[in-house]
Amino acid sequence: MSRISPVDPATATGRAKDLLDGVRKSIGMTPNLMRVMAQEPAVLDTYLQIGAALGKGSFDAPTREAIALATAGANACGYCASAHVAISKGMKVPHDEILARLGGSSSDSKLAALLAFARNIVATRGEVADADLAAVRAAGATDGEIVETVANVVANILTNYINHVARTEIDFPQIDPSVHRVG
Template sequence: MSRIDIPTRDDAPEASQPILDAVHKQLGVVPNLFRLIALSPAALAGYTAFQGALGKALDVRTRERIALAVAQANGCDYCLSAHTYLGLNLARLSPVEIALNRKGASGDAKANAAVAFAVKVVARRGHVSEADVAAVRDAGFSDGQIVEIVALVAENTFTNFLNEVAKTEIDFPAVRAEAA
């Protein structure tokens, strides 16, 4: 059971309801995470705008790989569950690839650099080395894409932290961080 009551669409603040409707239109459902964020219309508007903009960053497979690695690093079962589902069904990642992503790696050399860098950003709270930045550049990422990787880490860390604070009820097939 969640520590913070998650509203239904109709019980969410009025300013959040159109955004929840847009999420429903896009996904066919409104996951608990979005209804939780909806308690703050400002947070929901900011989050969905950031998420929408980052949906154009990198490719979907790399975004999901980073989300899995960050969720594992932060120990967020809700986000691991959501991104395992999305990784399998949206990004078409294999179960083997998802297991690697959760360990901060990838079977794809370029993606491996992005995922490993993302995990270092989380673990070192942004205090990465020159060698860390050089490694992701050497793998073929531009400086703009490095900014996007860090932005994806920030986006995912927000949802990881919020879901851990709220102990959001998982509404995807459950995946547990400690099972990695």
């Protein structure tokens, strides 16, 4: 049971209702995470705006999802791991690749370097070593992609931590991210 009550879209009012209605219209459902965030509409609005802004960055949706999976795995966030596995399956990412991404790896060498870097950001609270930057650059990442990786990690830490605090009820097929943690 969630430690922070999700807002019921049927009884929501004001800005919370508008945002939740927009989510449902956009993705066809209202995930419990967003219902929890709607307790303070500014938080849900911020999350949605960050996602929209990052959607205009250089990373395509599968790359952003891969970073979300790696971050969820690094933070052992069952809700986010479950949600992003489901989203990745919808994008037709192969099952083994999804699990690799959750563990911070990939069959694509550049993506693997970005995901290892993302996990290092989480593990070091952003205090990555020079060798971490050198490794991701050696794999072909530009400084823009490095900064974009940081931003995607931070956006996902927001959801990971809200889920940890709230103990949000998972409304996707459940995945145990601890099984796929590396390091």
